[in-house]
Amino acid sequence: VSATETSGVVTLLSDFGSEDPFVGVMKGVILTGAPLARLIDVTHAVPPQDVELAGFFLSASFAWFPRGSVHLAVVDPGVGSERKALAVRASGHYFLAPDNGLLSRVLETDAGFEARAIDSERLGLGVPSRTFHGRDVFAPTAARLVSGAVRFEALGALSTPLRNAPGPAPSSDSGRIVAVDHFGNLISDLRLESGETRALAVEIGGRRARVVGTYADGGAGECIALVSSFGTLEIAVRDGNAARLLALGRGAPIRLLRGGSP
Amino acid sequence: VSATETSGVVTLLSDFGSEDPFVGVMKGVILTGAPLARLIDVTHAVPPQDVELAGFFLSASFAWFPRGSVHLAVVDPGVGSERKALAVRASGHYFLAPDNGLLSRVLETDAGFEARAIDSERLGLGVPSRTFHGRDVFAPTAARLVSGAVRFEALGALSTPLRNAPGPAPSSDSGRIVAVDHFGNLISDLRLESGETRALAVEIGGRRARVVGTYADGGAGECIALVSSFGTLEIAVRDGNAARLLALGRGAPIRLLRGGSP
Amino acid sequence: VSATETSGVVTLLSDFGSEDPFVGVMKGVILTGAPLARLIDVTHAVPPQDVELAGFFLSASFAWFPRGSVHLAVVDPGVGSERKALAVRASGHYFLAPDNGLLSRVLETDAGFEARAIDSERLGLGVPSRTFHGRDVFAPTAARLVSGAVRFEALGALSTPLRNAPGPAPSSDSGRIVAVDHFGNLISDLRLESGETRALAVEIGGRRARVVGTYADGGAGECIALVSSFGTLEIAVRDGNAARLLALGRGAPIRLLRGGSP
Numbered sequence: 001v002s003a004t005e006t007s008g009v010v011t012l013l014s015d016f017g018s019e020d021p022f023v024g025v026m027k028g029v030i031l032t033g034a035p036l037a038r039l040i041d042v043t044h045a046v047p048p049q050d051v052e053l054a055g056f057f058l059s060a061s062f063a064w065f066p067r068g069s070v071h072l073a074v075v076d077p078g079v080g081s082e083r084k085a086l087a088v089r090a091s092g093h094y095f096l097a098p099d100n101g102l103l104s105r106v107l108e109t110d111a112g113f114e115a116r117a118i119d120s121e122r123l124g125l126g127v128p129s130r131t132f133h134g135r136d137v138f139a140p141t142a143a144r145l146v147s148g149a150v151r152f153e154a155l156g157a158l159s160t161p162l163r164n165a166p167g168p169a170p171s172s173d174s175g176r177i178v179a180v181d182h183f184g185n186l187i188s189d190l191r192l193e194s195g196e197t198r199a200l201a202v203e204i205g206g207r208r209a210r211v212v213g214t215y216a217d218g219g220a221g222e223c224i225a226l227v228s229s230f231g232t233l234e235i236a237v238r239d240g241n242a243a244r245l246l247a248l249g250r251g252a253p254i255r256l257l258r259g260g261s262p
Numbered sequence: 263v264s265a266t267e268t269s270g271v272v273t274l275l276s277d278f279g280s281e282d283p284f285v286g287v288m289k290g291v292i293l294t295g296a297p298l299a300r301l302i303d304v305t306h307a308v309p310p311q312d313v314e315l316a317g318f319f320l321s322a323s324f325a326w327f328p329r330g331s332v333h334l335a336v337v338d339p340g341v342g343s344e345r346k347a348l349a350v351r352a353s354g355h356y357f358l359a360p361d362n363g364l365l366s367r368v369l370e371t372d373a374g375f376e377a378r379a380i381d382s383e384r385l386g387l388g389v390p391s392r393t394f395h396g397r398d399v400f401a402p403t404a405a406r407l408v409s410g411a412v413r414f415e416a417l418g419a420l421s422t423p424l425r426n427a428p429g430p431a432p433s434s435d436s437g438r439i440v441a442v443d444h445f446g447n448l449i450s451d452l453r454l455e456s457g458e459t460r461a462l463a464v465e466i467g468g469r470r471a472r473v474v475g476t477y478a479d480g481g482a483g484e485c486i487a488l489v490s491s492f493g494t495l496e497i498a499v500r501d502g503n504a505a506r507l508l509a510l511g512r513g514a515p516i517r518l519l520r521g522g523s524p
Numbered sequence: 525v526s527a528t529e530t531s532g533v534v535t536l537l538s539d540f541g542s543e544d545p546f547v548g549v550m551k552g553v554i555l556t557g558a559p560l561a562r563l564i565d566v567t568h569a570v571p572p573q574d575v576e577l578a579g580f581f582l583s584a585s586f587a588w589f590p591r592g593s594v595h596l597a598v599v600d601p602g603v604g605s606e607r608k609a610l611a612v613r614a615s616g617h618y619f620l621a622p623d624n625g626l627l628s629r630v631l632e633t634d635a636g637f638e639a640r641a642i643d644s645e646r647l648g649l650g651v652p653s654r655t656f657h658g659r660d661v662f663a664p665t666a667a668r669l670v671s672g673a674v675r676f677e678a679l680g681a682l683s684t685p686l687r688n689a690p691g692p693a694p695s696s697d698s699g700r701i702v703a704v705d706h707f708g709n710l711i712s713d714l715r716l717e718s719g720e721t722r723a724l725a726v727e728i729g730g731r732r733a734r735v736v737g738t739y740a741d742g743g744a745g746e747c748i749a750l751v752s753s754f755g756t757l758e759i760a761v762r763d764g765n766a767a768r769l770l771a772l773g774r775g776a777p778i779r780l781l782r783g784g785s786p
Contacts, residue, residue, distance in 0.1 A: 032588070130737050302551050478601075
């Protein structure tokens with residue numbers, strides 16, 4: 001793993017919502033230490049303490065940002081306990097997150113990742129509060145890293161991240177729903193081999209859905225499957241809300257049917 | 263139509279909501295191609311596939327941005343079908359949107375507009391996904407345009423945009439509700455001649471509402487009409503929610519009563 | 525009070541929500557006048573016309589931004605009436621807000637504050653609309669101030685701000701709930717002396733809650749009290765929603781119990 005120059009971009013992902021001033025405060029801390037940083041929200045609407053969904057969103061989005069970006073992700077039920085604060089370099093990007101498994105999917109993208117336990121004392125961060133490490137640990141660390149004031153290797157000692165078993169790994173034929181998007185589409189963790197979309201269908205919730213190329217290929221109200229914006233198969237209903245129509249959500253199993261017949 | 267220098271600003275408008283990483287991903291793509299672009303959200307809370315409301319919001323907001331800004335608007339029920347991706351120069355601004363009528367109201371502001379069909383191949387954008395042209399077509403095109411890497415004329419061939427008939431055009435005396443804002447105010451498409459606010463009233467939902475200068479001119483709970491922040495007449499209830507009180511929404515007709523008597 | 529150099533940062537706080545283009549339009553106006561300004565949202569989800577909560581959020585967040593930042597806060601039930609538009613310099617920061625008491629808590633942080641009534645005519649702002657001073661008065665004033673085009677002293681004549689009596693001031697032993705955060709935690713205005721967390725409890729809603737160091741110190745489902753991210757005591761339920769569980773909200777009284785026994 002060699003050094004990666006920072007891009008000047010810091011992304012933010014959390015379960016803080018947008019009603020309170022918490023996200024703004026983190027940005028204020030970053031700009032105080034790194035006045036030229038570019039701050040981009042990924043989302044702050046992760047359901048409270050949903051570490052798994054945060055990890056899925058992060059792993060699906062980071063690579064679209066410039067190489068060398070710093071990705072700050074705070075879903076942190078264990079804030080104030082003994083859990084470590086992590087800094088990770090993987091796949092040409094930097095990640096700052098609590099050591100609670102949030103980064104598991106990111107680590108899978110790069111076997112040569114390097115992880116360090118953020119050393120608040122060494123970085124001169126002062127004594128953090130016990131309730132808001134996004135502001136007191138992760139934001140000032142992001143500022144030091146993105147501005148070049150501190151090199152990644154100097155953020156703390158090498159550390160072995162906690163990795164969550166993300167449930168049964170998807171096989172080539174079966175997986176599960178890992179997210180429901182804003183349009184009610186059911187996003188699975190099932191990947192298709194490239195060019196494999198013909199004569200395929202999926203089974204979900206006792207129904208059969210054709211694999212098609214895009215939404216417009218479905219009939220009105222038809223339940224269809226297609227490659228989602230996350231790169232995995234999703235279940236959609238043309239001009240409708242699949243999650244509501246099928247009464248399904250995260251965890252629901254999905255199975256690929258080859259040859260086009262059930 | 264002469265060339266317009268870009269302002270460095272890209273605005274984003276969509277129906278993507280804020281729960282998912284989609285808006286962040288579009289911004290990542292823009293910053294990858296145009297590291298110095300300034301990215302401003304107009305709104306991402308347009309109801310799913312509501313092309314008409316997106317067009318109203320865009321037409322009402324673009325002129326408040328610096329001349330030469332690039333406005334990316336993605337409400338795209340036809341993504342992945344044969345519909346074109348448009349780049350338009352009008353009224354001193356640039357617009358990128360699917361060719362589905364979204365830009366109809368913007369085109370009305372400048373008879374001398376120029377429209378081009380974005381040529382992904384010519385721009386080297388690669389083969390886009392069939393579900394997320396915001397990321398694969400519009401964002402990288404915005405990056406090329408705002409950074410000056412590609413001139414507007416080089417984005418693709420001249421094209422004739424699809425224009426939606428926006429329902430009955432408002433006359434000088436009657437119109438309809440086109441939006442309901444966050445405060446429950448009913449926004450119409452009816453414009454007053456300047457200086458015409460005296461001795462006027464409107465009829466809506468079987469009620470009569472005085473035209474006043476500002477919210478504070480209404481009595482407590484009174485239903486009033488005034489020039490909205492969009493420049494058209496709106497119906498409001500002082501310290502209340504007009505949409506809820508009148509049980510009215512988009513499409514409701516509104517009629518101007520001159521002389522102050524019904 | 526001496527001059528403070530601006531930081532280039534403008535923060536925005538309002539009750540405009542995120543469905544409409546209003547916040548984007550304010551940012552467009554700021555960037556038109558100050559192309560290099562850094563724009564950061566504090567929140568736009570203040571309940572409509574809730575001046576008090578806006579003032580609490582602003583006072584709790586501004587100090588985390590770089591010294592010399594410009595904080596624009598628009599919760600403005602009296603827009604279009606005779607109320608003044610204020611510019612204030614206090615605690616090394618600048619504030620722009622309607623003169624309706626919103627800045628009361630900010631003014632408490634600095635007895636040496638200076639307040640001026642924004643003089644639209646002198647600043648060449650044109651005749652503002654009577655419904656949207658965020659766009660027509662505060663945003664262009666922010667642009668002039670943050671860009672250095674106009675010095676603070678030149679924004680208008682000295683003025684005495686309206687200050688709201690914020691209810692009974694918290695004593696060292698009792699206070700009230702002033703906000704409910706995204707996680708359902710009940711935020712009070714009661715401050716602990718530093719190092720005073722041992723052998724303490726609070727009484728709220730007829731219950732007794734231990735004062736602990738962090739969320740993880742509570743038992744499952746236990747109602748606990750701790751120093752919040754706002755710096756004051758909050759009531760939380762581990763892995764739960766305190767506001768819902770206790771059926772309490774803003775205004776609820778809270779009392780400190782010393783010695784650990786009720």
